[in-house]
Structure formats: C-alpha cells, structure tokens
Amino acid sequence: MTTTQQERALLANFLRTRRMRVSPTEYGFELGRRRTPGLRREEVAQIAGMSVTWYTWLEQGRDVQASSQVLERIAFALRLEPHETRYLLTLAKVAPEASHQPQNSVISPTVRQLIDHQGPYPAYVLGRYWDFLAWNVAANRLFGNLDTLPDPQRHMIGYVFLRPETRSLLPDWEARAQAITAEFRADCSQYAADGYFNQMVDSIRAASPDFDRMWGRHDVRPRVGGQRTFAHPQVGFLVLEQVTLTISNVPDIKVVVLMPTNDEESTNKLRLLTTEVRK
Numbered sequence: 001m002t003t004t005q006q007e008r009a010l011l012a013n014f015l016r017t018r019r020m021r022v023s024p025t026e027y028g029f030e031l032g033r034r035r036t037p038g039l040r041r042e043e044v045a046q047i048a049g050m051s052v053t054w055y056t057w058l059e060q061g062r063d064v065q066a067s068s069q070v071l072e073r074i075a076f077a078l079r080l081e082p083h084e085t086r087y088l089l090t091l092a093k094v095a096p097e098a099s100h101q102p103q104n105s106v107i108s109p110t111v112r113q114l115i116d117h118q119g120p121y122p123a124y125v126l127g128r129y130w131d132f133l134a135w136n137v138a139a140n141r142l143f144g145n146l147d148t149l150p151d152p153q154r155h156m157i158g159y160v161f162l163r164p165e166t167r168s169l170l171p172d173w174e175a176r177a178q179a180i181t182a183e184f185r186a187d188c189s190q191y192a193a194d195g196y197f198n199q200m201v202d203s204i205r206a207a208s209p210d211f212d213r214m215w216g217r218h219d220v221r222p223r224v225g226g227q228r229t230f231a232h233p234q235v236g237f238l239v240l241e242q243v244t245l246t247i248s249n250v251p252d253i254k255v256v257v258l259m260p261t262n263d264e265e266s267t268n269k270l271r272l273l274t275t276e277v278r279k
Contacts, residue, residue, distance in 0.1 A: 050074075
C-alpha cells in the first residue's frame with residue numbers, strides 16, 4: 001500500500017521534530033552556527049548511511065518509498081525509542097486500509113457485563129478513536145456524568161481539552177494532557193489516512209489552543225497504565241491505578257479500569273462515590 005499525501009506530511013513532520021531534538025555533540029559534530037536546533041539533514045544522512053537527497057525527500061514529504069532497513073537506520077540516527085520507531089514504520093508503510101468511517105459503536109453484552117461488575121472501581125470502554133463507548137456507574141460519578149456530555153466531549157481527547165472541569169479533576173493536568181496526546185497519536189497512527197479521524201482531530205485542534213500546541217509537538221509514547229491522581233469535588237483526592245485491557249476479537253476496543261493502589265482511604269472514597277443515596 002502506497003502512502004498518501006497526508007501520511008507523507010505526517011512522516012516529514014515527525015522526522016523534522018525528532019531531528020531537532022538530537023544534539024549534534026552526541027555524534028561529535030560541532031555546534032557552530034546553526035539556524036535551527038538539532039542535527040542537520042546531511043548529518044542524519046551521514047549517520048544513517050544514506051544519501052542526503054533521499055533523506056531530504058523524506059523530510060519534504062515527497063512520494064518516495066524507504067525500506068524497513070533504511071527507516072531503522074534513520075531511527076538509530078535520530079535516537080528514537082522503540083515505540084517511536086514503530087510509529088515511524090507505521091507512518092512510512094501503512095498496512096491497514098483506511099476505513100474513512102467511524103467504527104460500529106455497539107458494545108457486546110459480555111463487555112458491558114464486564115465493566116458493570118467492577119463495582120466501585122471506575123471502568124469504561126474506549127473505541128477505535130478513543131471515544132467513550134460505555135462506562136459503569138463508578139466512572140460516571142468519577143468523571144462527571146458522561147451521559148450528559150455533548151458529543152465532542154464524549155471522547156477522551158475532547159474530555160481532557162474541551163471540558164473546563166477536567167482541569168480541576170486532574171491536578172497534574174498539563175503533564176497528563178501531554179501524555180494522553182502522545183499516546184493517542186501513537187495508538188491511532190494506523191488511521192493517519194482516515195478522513196473521519198483527521199476531521200475529528202482538526203475540529204479539536206480548532207477548538208483548543210492547548211491541544212493544537214501539544215499535537216504540534218508530534219510526541220509519541222506507548223499507552224501504559226500506572227498511577228493516576230484525581231481531585232474529585234465531592235470525595236477529595238484519589239490515587240488510582242489504571243489498567244487497560246484489549247479484547248482479542250475486537251482489537252480496536254479498550255477496556256480501562258481504575259483501581260485503588262492498596263489504599264484503604266481511596267477504596268472507601270470510591271465506595272462513597274458510588275453509593276446510590278447521597279446527601
């Protein structure tokens with residue numbers, strides 16, 4: 001499958017931003033007078049063992065094809081992390097056909113039952129484009145009534161960047177927003193040519209200067225779990241551990257569960273949060 005103009009532009013931007021991140025001194029080049037930070041194109045080409053013209057064409061988004069071996073040498077030259085290398089290979093050699101259509105949002109009864117049986121632990125389902133497809137009572141109480149959110153905010157990126165209350169709920173909002181943006185880009189890179197995906201991203205960029213700024217950094221990182229902190233307006237500070245599960249026969253679907261980190265106080269707060277009768 002040949003890459004589209006959209007994918008070539010993403011590839012070019014990614015190469016440029018990663019090149020600017022590498023200090024010339026790491027490879028023994030003199031700093032000298034440089035118009036931009038980072039390595040020069042000819043220096044990347046030299047380290048990767050390829051022609052300057054060929055590398056320049058890649059950075060210019062021209063319609064050229066590079067082998068996996070060449071791309072891996074470029075990744076080495078740019079000191080890419082393993083997840084960044086995978087992202088580079090995905091952009092340069094997109095394997096799945098772009099759907100150009102949103103996915104089926106119907107959740108199976110089994111998955112619905114799975115999240116409903118998490119009790120006081122917030123659990124939700126993310127779709128292909130990270131839209132909220134289903135959630136349990138605990139998630140509804142933690143995140144602020146997902147049932148009533150307008151469509152642009154019923155999406156992880158829209159929820160983080162377009163809902164003002166989210167900034168108060170996440171005490172480390174700036175760091176979490178940047179991490180979520182980088183994870184979202186890496187996870188959805190296979191849909192780089194998908195018209196629906198690009199329209200959604202463009203609409204959020206237009207509505208949120210912060211997302212536009214963070215998206216423009218072109219950072220990528222693997223989606224991992226770990227500790228998440230919340231400052232809930234009713235029960236106070238919560239420290240939870242995020243666990244993400246995938247469904248084998250529906251790989252586009254992610255089931256996310258937030259659990260207390262062996263913290264009795266957080267456990268009690270979650271139970272309080274999901275109590276049916278509240279004062």
